[in-house]
Every structure is written in structure tokens, then in C-alpha cells.
Amino acid sequence: MEPEILELENFLPYRLYRLADAVSREFSGIYKDRHGLTRPEWRTLAGLGQHGTMTATALGEQSAMHKTKVSRAVAELERRRWLIRTADEKDRRIEHLTLTAAGHAAYREMVPLAKAFERELLARLSADEHAAVTSGLAALETSLPQARLRVKSQTL
Amino acid sequence: MEPEILELENFLPYRLYRLADAVSREFSGIYKDRHGLTRPEWRTLAGLGQHGTMTATALGEQSAMHKTKVSRAVAELERRRWLIRTADEKDRRIEHLTLTAAGHAAYREMVPLAKAFERELLARLSADEHAAVTSGLAALETSLPQARLRVKSQTL
DNA sequence: CCAAACTGGTTTCATTTGTAACCATCTAAA
DNA sequence: TTTAGATGGTTACAAATGAAACCAGTTTGG
Structure with a gap:
């Protein structure tokens, strides 16, 4: 019997x-070169910019980050005074995170760049290809156990 | 003018x-839990299993790894006696890497598991979805500048 | 021939990451 | 109540990573 071979490239x-690595690496220029942000920091900024106030746990769920990443990203953005924490009245473990004016300014600056990046990436594709990308990713997303798309230890 | 918002999940x-992270994390069980391999080590094994003898540079190109990752992965597989290095006759900088019998055995053990993993992942999709995934990924791959799919510092 | 530039590969160092342990608070059940 | 367990979040430690410096060896152009 033949030795079974796996074609890595397929x-x-x-x-x-x-x-993902190639795209992410290229995209990271936008937040890394301009502001020296890490990916978790960028995602935190993006999450708060999109949703307004959030807790750290919610951030982790929305942006699929381990809670330690969230914790560190939040600490750094706080150090930059891009966000503030406010204690929850009823549950003193929880803190609500909100962007400051400076944080919002950075967010507003980056969103158009992010959108332009995505647009240019997709502009190289035909309409059919674009559709294939969209539906292919969606199919994979719904096919994986939902839990796997979140961060393992968040859910359990 | 409205504040522009980016929907992270889209x-x-x-x-x-x-x-990629979710899939890779799940797949890593196969090489991590069984043999305690890291991803670069797994890729190195896969590359050598697939192509037979290769140089470290070729490995890095084939499997999109930074040369330091390759170097470390090779060192570890050598330590396990899963591969051997042989010097090149003409160019003494180059070493040719080959799996030992033990390395091959591990490879042969893992290939069917890897294929089964992929099969199960795709089995959850309809034929159309499967086609969309395939062509969507292919389209993105050809659309990105080839250089970006390799590792930056390999090419330059 | 010889120096400059280049290439294959390793090492060093600082950063990032994940795991697990941890603290504080809250909840539920006895 | 009290206490065992969950939950929000941080921290400590070890391992993985990337950038840049590095050490051979090789090639090139004068």
C-alpha cells in the first residue's frame, strides 16, 4: 500500500x-505603523468604537479574544487614555469600558482606512469570486461549532 | 456627518x-496532543513527508514560515531523531533535510488523521458551499501579491 | 586575486502569547 | 447565615514569536 501523502498547499x-496571516500582516500596517497598536488593542478599539460601552467579557466574546489578551489590551488603551473604566453599580466585579475623545478620534481615523483596505482587497476579485469568498466564509463560520469561534476558555 | 462604523464581524x-484560528486550534489537537509538536514542527514534518529531502529555505517557502521558525522546528525534529541533516557537496552553507524512519512513521500516522479532519470539516457543507469555499480561497490566494503569501523576509 | 555584497542558517533579545493560578465579588443551596 | 461554587478580571510564569544581528560560506566585479 502506497504511502499516503498530504499536499500541504491544498x-x-x-x-x-x-x-489569514498574510492578510492580517498586511492590514496590521494600518494600526501598527500609525499608532503602534497590537492586534488585540486594535480589536478592542474597534469593538468599543462599534458598540460604545462594553465590558471586558463582552469584548472578548465579540472579538474572539482570550480574556488575558483583552485585559492587557484594555490596560494599554487605558494607559494611553483612549478609554476609561467605570464601575458597575450592582456588580462590583464588572467594569464598563468606554472610549475617550482621544480614543474615538483614533477610531474615526482608522475606520476609513480599514474599509479602504478591505475594498482594495476585494476589488481585485470578479463579482463571482467576491460572492464565493463571502458565501464560503459564511458557510465555514456556521459549520464550525459556534463555541469554537469564541475563545475556548471564555465559554468554559 | 455620521461617525463611520466598522462592523468587526463582517x-x-x-x-x-x-x-483560521479556530480551525487551526482544533486541528492542532492532532499533532499537539499526540506528539507535543508545535505548528512549525508539524509543517516541517508535513513538508518533508510530502517532498522528501528539502533544504531549510525550501521548507520556509513551501510552508510560509519565517526562517527562524524553520530553524527551530528543524532543530527540535532533529533532537527527536525524526530527521537528519546532510551537507551539500558543492555549497557548504546548505543542508539537506530528510525524515528518518521514525519521522516517516510519525508522518504516516498523522496524514490520515489530517485528511479525516479536513473531510469532516467539509462534510458539514453542502456541495455548493464546498465549491464556494474552494473557489473563494483560491481567488483570494491568487489576488494577494504572491510575495505576501510567502514570508516577507524570505523573499527580501 | 580580493573586497564587497549576498545567501543559508543560527542565535540573541525583546515582545507576545497561553495556561494556570489567583483575587475579589457574587450566587445558590443547605 | 454559611459555604461551595461560579464569574469578572488580573497576574505570574513558561513557551512561542519576530526583528535584527550574526557567522559561515559564495558569488561578483574590479
């Missing part, structure tokens, strides 16, 4: 990871 | 990354 986990 | 770089 292996789904590998292709996905490599693509 | 943002392509984020979706790709989250998906």
Missing part, C-alpha cells in the same frame, strides 16, 4: 491560516 | 483570522 487549515 | 481580515 490542505484547508493550512490555506486558511496562511491567507 | 470585516474580512477579522473573519479570516478568526476562522
Whole structure:
């Protein structure tokens, strides 16, 4: 019996990871070069910009980050005075996070750049290809156990 | 003028990354739990299993890894006696890497598991969805500047 | 021939990451 | 109540990572 061979370049986990890594690396220029943010910091900013006030747990769920990443990102954004924490009245474990004016300014500056980046990425595709990307990703997303898209230890 | 908002969950770089991360994390069980391999080590094994003898540089190109990752992964697999290095006759900087019998055994053990993993992942999709995933990923791959899919500092 | 530039690969150092332990608070059940 | 367990969040520690410096060896152009 023949030795079974795996073609790495056609292996789904590998292709996905490599693509995500390449895209993410290129995109990171926008938040890293301009403001020296890490990815978790960018996601935190994006989450708060999008939703207004959130708790750290909610942030982790929305942006699929481990709670330690959230904790560190929040600490850094707080240090920059891009966000403030306010204690919850009823439950003193919880803190509500909100962007400051400076945080909002950074967010407003970055959103158009992010959108332009995505637009340019997709502009290289035909309409059919664009549709395939969209529906392919959506299909994979719904196919994976939801829990896996969140961060493991968040859910349990 | 309204504040522009970015919906993170629909943002392509984020979706790709989250998906890749979830899939990769789940897949990593196969090489991590069984053999305590890291992802670079797994990729190195996969590359050598697939192509036979390769140089470290070739490995980095094939599997999109930074050369330091390759170097470390190779060192570890060598420590396990899963591969051996042989010097090149003409160019003494180069070393050719080959799996040992033990390395091959591990490879042969893992390939079917990897294939089963992928099969199960795709089995949850309809034929159309499967096609969309395939063509969507392919489209993105060809659309990104080739260089970006390799590792930056490899190419330059 | 010889120096400059280049290439394959390793190492060092600072940063980022994940796991697990941890503290504080809250909830529920006896 | 009291106490055992959950939950929000932080911290400590070890491992993984990336950038840049580095050490051979090799090639190139004068």
C-alpha cells in the first residue's frame, strides 16, 4: 500500500491560516505603523468604537479574544487614555469600558482606512469570486461549532 | 456627518483570522496532543513527508514560515531523531533535510488523521458551499501579491 | 586575486502569547 | 447565615514569536 501523502498547499487549515496571516500582516500596517497598536488593542478599539460601552467579557466574546489578551489590551488603551473604566453599580466585579475623545478620534481615523483596505482587497476579485469568498466564509463560520469561534476558555 | 462604523464581524481580515484560528486550534489537537509538536514542527514534518529531502529555505517557502521558525522546528525534529541533516557537496552553507524512519512513521500516522479532519470539516457543507469555499480561497490566494503569501523576509 | 555584497542558517533579545493560578465579588443551596 | 461554587478580571510564569544581528560560506566585479 502506497504511502499516503498530504499536499500541504491544498490542505484547508493550512490555506486558511496562511491567507489569514498574510492578510492580517498586511492590514496590521494600518494600526501598527500609525499608532503602534497590537492586534488585540486594535480589536478592542474597534469593538468599543462599534458598540460604545462594553465590558471586558463582552469584548472578548465579540472579538474572539482570550480574556488575558483583552485585559492587557484594555490596560494599554487605558494607559494611553483612549478609554476609561467605570464601575458597575450592582456588580462590583464588572467594569464598563468606554472610549475617550482621544480614543474615538483614533477610531474615526482608522475606520476609513480599514474599509479602504478591505475594498482594495476585494476589488481585485470578479463579482463571482467576491460572492464565493463571502458565501464560503459564511458557510465555514456556521459549520464550525459556534463555541469554537469564541475563545475556548471564555465559554468554559 | 455620521461617525463611520466598522462592523468587526463582517470585516474580512477579522473573519479570516478568526476562522483560521479556530480551525487551526482544533486541528492542532492532532499533532499537539499526540506528539507535543508545535505548528512549525508539524509543517516541517508535513513538508518533508510530502517532498522528501528539502533544504531549510525550501521548507520556509513551501510552508510560509519565517526562517527562524524553520530553524527551530528543524532543530527540535532533529533532537527527536525524526530527521537528519546532510551537507551539500558543492555549497557548504546548505543542508539537506530528510525524515528518518521514525519521522516517516510519525508522518504516516498523522496524514490520515489530517485528511479525516479536513473531510469532516467539509462534510458539514453542502456541495455548493464546498465549491464556494474552494473557489473563494483560491481567488483570494491568487489576488494577494504572491510575495505576501510567502514570508516577507524570505523573499527580501 | 580580493573586497564587497549576498545567501543559508543560527542565535540573541525583546515582545507576545497561553495556561494556570489567583483575587475579589457574587450566587445558590443547605 | 454559611459555604461551595461560579464569574469578572488580573497576574505570574513558561513557551512561542519576530526583528535584527550574526557567522559561515559564495558569488561578483574590479
